[in-house]
Amino acid sequence: MNMEPLISALQATNKPVCMKVADALSTQNQEGTSYDLHLRSADLNLEDVTAIVKAIHAIYESGNAKLRSLSMSYNGNIGDEGMTILAKYLPRSVQEIGLVRCNIGDKGAQALISWMADASALGMLCVEENALSSEMKTQIKQEGKGRRMMLVV
Numbered sequence: 001m002n003m004e005p006l007i008s009a010l011q012a013t014n015k016p017v018c019m020k021v022a023d024a025l026s027t028q029n030q031e032g033t034s035y036d037l038h039l040r041s042a043d044l045n046l047e048d049v050t051a052i053v054k055a056i057h058a059i060y061e062s063g064n065a066k067l068r069s070l071s072m073s074y075n076g077n078i079g080d081e082g083m084t085i086l087a088k089y090l091p092r093s094v095q096e097i098g099l100v101r102c103n104i105g106d107k108g109a110q111a112l113i114s115w116m117a118d119a120s121a122l123g124m125l126c127v128e129e130n131a132l133s134s135e136m137k138t139q140i141k142q143e144g145k146g147r148r149m150m151l152v153v
Helices: 004-013 016-027 045-062 079-089 107-115 134-145
Strands: 034-038 066-071 096-098 122-125
Touching: 004 016, 004 045, 034 096, 045 066, 045 079, 079 107, 107 134
Parallel strands: 034 066, 066 096, 096 122
Antiparallel strands: none
């Protein structure tokens, strides 16, 4: 699988967590058809998130590999705008998402719910410790309830 777009996007951040993940991806067995991307506490900003998710999208569209699990938890600069960008470009084949304490509010959550409507493979979603209203938390849980074996935290 050609992971070069993602490796380049991660390296361009010049952030330690991203550099470590880029190194791991570059040495990873290239025979797999899926991969996990865990960027917890990476100090990601909107520019980083945009470049990374566009690279994920490009890899998915080329048929090279599918992202199985994504965690961008503990990146407080993601916010509503970053969540909206994620929802626009993140492939609907993702099975697990972690966005704990990313400063996502109701606007970003609405984009997430719209994305979830077409994300039939999603089995786990962790969005606790964000700036969500009670109503929005309920909507996210409701969207998850309609799915067999989905965990929403």
